[in-house]
Amino acid sequence: MIKNDIALxxxxxxxxxxxxxxxxxxxxxxxxxxxxxxxxxxxxxxFSSFKVVRKKTGFGRDIRRKKQIKIKKGKRIKFRPGQDLKNIK
Amino acid sequence: MIKNDIALxxxxxxxxxxxxxxxxxxxxxxxxxxxxxxxxxxxxxxFSSFKVVRKKTGFGRDIRRKKQIKIKKGKRIKFRPGQDLKNIK
DNA sequence: AAGGGCGATATCGTTCTTAATCATTGACGT
DNA sequence: ACGTCAATGATTAAGAACGATATCGCCCTT
Structure with missing residues (x-):
């Protein structure tokens, strides 16, 4: 589903x-x-809830060179499904 | 922000x-x-994307009794922020 | 209709989420 | 405005997600 489908x-x-x-x-x-x-x-x-939380991760990985990479501290958006979406079959 | 705030x-x-x-x-x-x-x-x-993925986790935790708990297989909703939301300062 | 960018993917080690439960806060229908 | 019931927080340990980068795929603007 894309934006246009929602409009539909x-x-x-x-x-x-x-x-x-x-x-x-x-x-x-x-x-x-x-x-x-x-x-x-x-x-x-x-439906659900969204919350902005602090990123604590300090480094990552480079596939090609397989060495550490610095990761700047920042924010993340945490998504939590609501009651109706929590247990979809 | 709650639903009414969005309507506002x-x-x-x-x-x-x-x-x-x-x-x-x-x-x-x-x-x-x-x-x-x-x-x-x-x-x-x-904005963002949502995707339903299979839950692979097989167990959980009981706070009180501190023992494992069986978790039924099911689905999860994975949320990924889009370009605009990825690096909010 | 079509190209331009944005999103998805793969990779690996560390960080973080998940599941159940109870109490408390607070969203939302009446 | 009130009452009801959903959402949050806390806890533990294992498993999954995160993060940077380049390429491929495809959404969306022109």
């Missing part, structure tokens, strides 16, 4: 046309993105 | 009222949820 579903579920649905989808996604960029926690019951 | 943002970014914005947000989220429940991969450039 919105089109079916609402009275909006495809173009409008796409704008709506992008508005929702950009809102989430902005919040996470601001390191804001997001919690939506029944 | 949609209200500001669009010409919809609060109630309509909330319905829109729920439509988008439920669309994503349905896709993941169907084990469908989701990929949105510039």
């Amino acid at each position: 579903e919105i089109e079916k579920k609402s009275e909006f046309n495809r173009a409008k649905s796409l704008l709506i989808v992008e508005a929702v996604l950009s809102t989430l993105k902005e919040a996470l960029t601001n390191e804001e926690k997001i919690e939506i019951r029944g | 943002e949609i209200e500001k970014k669009s010409e919809f009222n609060r109630a309509k914005s909330l319905l829109i947000v729920e439509a988008v989220l439920s669309t994503l949820k349905e896709a993941l429940t169907n084990e469908e991969k989701i990929e949105i450039r510039g």
Whole structure:
């Protein structure tokens, strides 16, 4: 599923046309993105939660040269599925 | 940020009222949820991707009794931030 | 319709997540 | 605004993910 597929579903579920649905989808996604960029926690019951956490890893690996590589400290986004998504069969 | 906060943002970014914005947000989220429940991969450039993967872990831990616990095989949702979210400062 | 970038993949060692449970905080429907 | 029930935090140990890089694949903008 890609962005356009989501817009298609919105089109079916609402009275909006495809173009409008796409704008709506992008508005929702950009809102989430902005919040996470601001390191804001997001919690939506029944769907999932997102949290920005500190990266503690200090180094990585280079495939080709097989030697250590410095990794800058930074942030990570932690995703946790909600109740409905936790036990999908 | 909770679901209502997202609706508030949609209200500001669009010409919809609060109630309509909330319905829109729920439509988008439920669309994503349905896709993941169907084990469908989701990929949105510039935002993130979701993928359903097989759980391979075979056991867990009981805090109280400090012993292993059988874990049924199942599925997990893997979240990967996109380009924009990967290196938030 | 098509090319340009972005995302996926493979690799390896260290770091981190996962699972169950109870209490507490707090999201969200009425 | 209140009440209900989901989400968080803590714990342990094993197994999986993370991180940099180049190439391939394909989403998305023009």
